[in-house]
Amino acid sequence: xxxxxxxxxxxxxxxxxxxxxxxxxxxxxxxxxxxxxxxxxxxxxxxxxxxxxxxxxxxxxxxxxxxxxxxxxxxxxxxxxxxxxxxxxxxxxxxxxxxxxxxxxxxxxxxxxxxxxxxxxxxxxxxxxxxxxxxxxxxxxxxxxxxxxxxxxxxxxxxxxxxxxxxxxxxxxxxxxxxxxxxxxxxxxxxxxxxxxxxxxxxxxxxxxxxxxxxxxxxxxxxxxxxxxxxxxxxxxxxxxxxxxxxxxxxxxxxxxxxxxxxxxxxxxxxxxxxxxxxxxxxxxxxxxxxxxxxxxxxxxxxxxxxxxxxxxxxxxxxxxxxxxxxxxxxxxxxxxxxxxxxxxxxxxxxxxxxxxxxxxxxxxxxxxxxxxxxxxxxxxxxxxxxxxxxxxxxxxxxxxxxxxxxxxxxxxxxxxxxxxxxxxxxxxxxxxxxxxxxxxxxxxxxxxxxxxxxxxxxxxxxxxxxxxxxxxxxxxxxxxxxxxxxxxxxxxxxxxxxxxxxxxxxxxxxxxxxxxxxxxxxxxxxxxxxxxxxxxxxxxxxxxxxxxxxxxxxxxxxxxxxxxxxxxxxxxxxxxxxxxxxxxxxxxxxxxxxxxxxxxxxxxxxxxxxxxxxxxxxxxxxxxxxxxxxxxxxxxxxxxxxxxxxxxxxxxxxxxxxxxxxxxxxxxxxxxxxxxxxxxxxxxxxxxxxxxxxxxxxxxxxxxxxxxxxxxxxxxx
Numbered sequence: 007x008x009x010x011x012x013x014x015x016x017x018x019x020x021x022x023x024x025x026x027x028x029x030x031x032x033x034x035x036x037x038x039x040x041x042x043x044x045x046x047x048x049x050x051x052x053x054x055x056x057x058x059x060x061x062x063x064x065x066x067x068x069x070x071x072x073x074x075x076x077x078x079x080x081x082x083x084x085x086x087x088x089x090x091x092x093x094x095x096x097x098x099x100x101x102x103x104x105x106x107x108x109x110x111x112x113x114x115x116x117x118x119x120x121x122x123x124x125x126x127x128x129x130x131x132x133x134x135x136x137x138x139x140x141x142x143x144x145x146x147x148x149x150x151x152x153x154x155x156x157x158x159x160x161x162x163x164x165x166x167x168x169x170x171x172x173x174x175x176x177x178x179x180x181x182x183x184x185x186x187x188x189x190x191x192x193x194x195x196x197x198x199x200x201x202x203x204x205x206x207x208x209x210x211x212x213x214x215x216x217x218x219x220x221x222x223x224x225x226x227x228x229x230x231x232x233x234x235x236x237x238x239x240x241x242x243x244x245x246x247x248x249x250x251x252x253x254x255x256x257x258x259x260x261x262x263x264x265x266x267x268x269x270x271x272x273x274x275x276x277x278x279x280x281x282x283x284x285x286x287x288x289x290x291x292x293x294x295x296x297x298x299x300x301x302x303x304x305x306x307x308x309x310x311x312x313x314x315x316x317x318x319x320x321x322x323x324x325x326x327x328x329x330x331x332x333x334x335x336x337x338x339x340x341x342x343x344x345x346x347x348x349x350x351x352x353x354x355x356x357x358x359x360x361x362x363x364x365x366x367x368x369x370x371x372x373x374x375x376x377x378x379x380x381x382x383x384x385x386x387x388x389x390x391x392x393x394x395x396x397x398x399x400x401x402x403x404x405x406x407x408x409x410x411x412x413x414x415x416x417x418x419x420x421x422x423x424x425x426x427x428x429x430x431x432x433x434x435x436x437x438x439x440x441x442x443x444x445x446x447x448x449x450x451x452x453x454x455x456x457x458x459x460x461x462x463x464x465x466x467x468x469x470x471x472x473x474x475x476x477x478x479x480x481x482x483x484x485x486x487x488x489x490x491x492x493x494x495x496x497x498x499x500x501x502x503x504x505x506x507x508x509x510x511x512x513x514x515x516x517x518x519x520x521x522x523x524x525x526x527x528x529x530x531x532x533x534x535x536x537x538x539x540x541x542x543x544x545x546x547x548x549x550x551x552x553x554x555x556x557x558x559x560x561x562x563x564x565x566x567x568x569x570x571x572x573x574x575x576x577x578x579x580x581x582x583x584x585x586x587x588x589x590x591x592x593x594x595x596x597x598x599x600x601x602x603x604x605x606x607x608x609x610x611x612x613x614x615x616x617x618x619x620x621x622x623x624x625x626x627x628x629x630x631x632x633x634x635x636x637x638x639x640x641x642x643x644x645x646x647x648x649x650x651x652x653x654x655x656x657x658x659x660x661x662x663x664x665x666x667x668x669x670x671x672x673x674x675x676x677x678x679x680x681x682x683x684x685x686x687x688x689x690x691x692x693x694x695x696x697x698x699x700x701x702x703x704x705x706x707x708x709x710x711x712x713x714x715x716x717x718x719x720x721x722x723x724x
Contacts, residue, residue: 018155024170025087025464027334033087034469039476041077042095045070046481050099052664054488056225057107058567059622066100067093067165067455069657072182075172086173087465093165094456094470098477101452102135103485105445108571109411109437111489111562113365115576116433117533119544119560120519121365122493127486129359130438133352134445135478137382139471140348141390141446142453143340146467149394150457157398162458169463181651184718185658189224190666192711196222197670201690205621206701209280215257216250217280220624222708225663228656230629231715235637237611238623238630244615245623247598248292252616253283270588272541281565284619286541290588292617293577294595296570299613300412302603336461338468353379360438370435374427378439385414385443390450397451398458407451411444412578419582428583430516436579449478488668489562495671496561499524504540504554506532506547512539522546524556531558535580570617625708629656632712636719652719659715 016022025031049066057063074092078084110130113122149157195201207219230238260268260275267274271286278286356379361372370378393407418436422428427435453474460470508517508530514537522531529546532554546556562569577592598616602609615623636652691698 021154023336023462023464024166024173027336027464029464030335031085031087033085033466034091034472035088037078037081038074038084038088038091039095039473041074042070042092042473042477043480045073045092045096046099046477047484048099048661048665049096050103050481050484051488051668052225052661053100053103054107054485055492055664055668056229056660057104058111058489058492058562058569059221059223059225063100063104063107065097065161065452065455066657067097067161067452067459068168069182069654069661070096071165071168071172072654072657075169076180076183086169086463089169089172090460090463090465091469091473093169094460094465095473095477097452097456098135098449098474099481099484101138101449102131102445102478102481103488105134105138105407105448106131106441106485106489107569108407108448109441109444109575111493111569111572112437112441112576112579113434114493114560114563115535115573116437116579117430117516117518117535117544118365118434119533119558120522120531122490122560122562124486124490126365127489128482129355130441131445131482131485132479133355133359133382134386134442135449135482136348136475137352137386137442138390138446138449139453139474139478140345140352141387142394142450142457143345143471144342145391145394145454146339146457147337149398149454150461153398154461157395159398159455159458161397162455163462165455165459166462169459181654181718182658182661185228185655186662187658188711188714189228189659189662192224192707193663193666194669195690196707197667198673199690201694201698202707203699203701203704206704207621208701213250213254215254215280215283217253217620218250218624219619219621220628220705220708221619221621222625222704222711223663223667224659224711225667226622226625227629227632227708227712227715228659228663230626230631231633231656231719232653232660233626233630235630235634238627238633240607240611241615241618242620242623242627242630244295244612245618245620247612248284248288248616249280249620252288252291253280256283256287269538270542270591272539284565287591289573289617290577290591291595291598292570292613293574294592295599295613295616296574296595296610297412297578297592298596298599299609300574302599302609335466336464338466340468340471349383353383356382356442360435364431365434370427370431374432374435378435381418381439382442385417385439386446389414389443389447393447393451394454397454407444407447411440411447411575414443415440415575415578416582419579423582430584433579433583436583437575440575440579449474491668491671491675492567493561495675496564496566498559498564499546500557500559502545502554502557504545505552506540506554507552508532508547508549512537514538515540518544524558529555565619565621568618568622570614573617628708628712629715632715632719635716639716640720650719651721652715655715655718659711 049070053063053066071089071093074089078088078092106127110127111122113119113126196204204223205219205221207217209217256275263274264276265274270290271278271282273282357375360370360375360378364370415436418439422432422436456474457467457470460467511517515532515534517530518533519531522529524546529548532545532547534540534545535542544558544560545554546558547553548555561567563573581592595613595616599609599613602612633652697703
């Protein structure tokens with residue numbers, strides 16, 4: 007290793023990699039690739055779980071690097087480059103998951119929920135992930151090497167510092183394992199044993215329509231700590247506006263028409279619960295707010311976008327002209343031939359997928375399918391370039407992926423509208439384009455951080471790029487499986503008697519499946535989207551009684567997995583192609599964001615908070631408050647780096663909440679399938695009686711978990 011003083015932030019003229027180009031220590035070893043793939047599966051699943059519930063994701067690179075140092079050291083001495091391959095391969099799972107959950111669940115909201123299956127998700131996620139990695143290959147020298155000193159890539163730089171500290175003997179993994187252990191016990195007792203309620207709630211009689219509630223999970227606490235008091239406070243402010251101002255106002259003025267249902271609800275407002283007010287009125291307003299905030303974010307970064315595109319095209323031309331030939335190990339990339347050939351394969355695979363395995367009821371023409379495949383590559387290259395440069399300037403967590411996806415969808419839908427392609431099948435086609443581009447942009451942001459880490463420590467880019475392709479391929483298995491599991495495990499069938507004439511369906515209502523079997527009885531699956539007579543959702547119609555008997559509430563889109571970005575994508579598509587939206591509510595959300603921007607506040611966090619349940623934002627805010635208390639209590643304040651004690655412990659809490667939360671969902675699915683569990687599962691209410699349902703007891707246990715975070719955040723790393 008280099009004997010010279012090393013610094014990740016040294017200026018370009020003084021910088022040298024930690025491992026010199028002349029040395030070739032073990033790097034792409036079997037154990038490194040296998041451990042990285044395992045972490046890709048784990049963090050891919052955890053990110054899906056947390057992202058669907060909280061509406062945001064956090065970087066996994068630092069926790070994976072920390073765990074890798076400890077685990078590989080237990081099996082003999084490891085090299086810094088092996089640990090780098092582990093974090094590079096493993097972090098792909100978090101990136102793929104982020105792109106997928108932001109877009110593909112919109113299939114449910116567009117009326118194709120019965121087709122939201124593993125084999126629909128897997129190929130699109132895989133193609134988007136490969137596209138993001140391939141397009142970053144020709145951009146690496148321009149953005150990572152030549153722009154060193156200008157583009158800092160904060161997460162990548164922090165990860166390099168952690169790897170070097172581990173190589174020199176630093177030990178951080180214990181803090182992650184403490185969070186994983188205590189968070190795992192907490193989540194298991196709450197979700198599986200049911201020793202206390204997971205969502206304490208208070209509905210004040212003095213403020214009808216309002217609800218104070220918090221989903222007291224370890225992952226929300228950890229997320230709140232990592233994003234800090236400012237962002238978590240803005241998120242919570244959005245929740246306060248929706249749940250403690252907007253909803254009580256609706257309830258108050260709704261008394262003026264006590265027997266009249268106001269669109270988009272079909273229930274009179276005085277009879278509605280807070281949850282019904284939220285789903286009927288807050289969600290459309292929140293979708294408008296998130297869309298407007300995403301566009302504001304995109305416009306704010308427009309100069310950076312144009313600069314990134316010019317630089318990217320310039321570097322690709324230089325690569326094609328042979329000006330960037332690799333001279334040594336640390337300059338070796340995959341060839342441009344691989345990029346071009348891989349892109350051509352992706353175009354062909356997209357066309358084949360859309361042509362020969364379409365969603366029933368969403369078949370499109372050969373021409374439109376080819377158009378979609380080409381659009382994916384064009385928009386993919388554009389936003390991969392943009393995502394990488396913005397990640398270098400602001401960090402991956404500030405990357406406006408949702409805004410770029412909205413821009414893709416708006417451009418695509420505008421072309422479809424001009425071409426007269428406005429049927430539901432073209433809505434699915436537009437979503438397919440936007441989904442693959444979103445996944446590619448998410449992967450590009452994370453990939454550039456990983457390549458920056460590799461550049462700083464002296465890794466071989468070629469092996470990192472191979473590791474990323476492996477990580478994308480493996481983690482996609484977990485991402486698709488977790489989405490399908492959550493959609494199934496959190497679903498509910500609710501009795502709902504609504505008369506309906508299937509021979510003359512109202513506008514916005516369609517037959518999704520003529521034959522649908524539930525509990526041995528045959529129904530017709532009906533989908534309502536934008537109807538003024540039936541609330542949005544999917545229903546089981548009984549031909550014998552000639553009415554809807556059951557509402558099928560799918561797991562994704564419920565209060566436990568709101569998927570705000572995906573619903574936003576469905577709103578954009580439906581609004582442009584079908585123009586069936588509660589526009590007054592949507593425009594109220596837009597006006598809200600304009601007001602927030604005029605106040606000088608970045609509106610995206612506020613908009614997401616206004617859309618999510620206050621149960622989510624209140625619990626996340628608790629984590630932000632703990633972070634603030636740690637800063638106040640510490641003489642030097644909490645370290646700003648992602649390897650701070652509190653951030654590492656929070657990473658463990660997030661992983662524990664995701665893993666054991668998924669375990670509870672899986673057990674619920676198996677129980678519904680007829681599997682009987684030992685009495686140890688779910689014994690909490692029998693043993694503790696009323697205490698297990700007590701709101702105060704749930705708050706107390708969450709306070710104890712918060713106290714543990716405060717303690718470990720103040721305790722210095724060894």
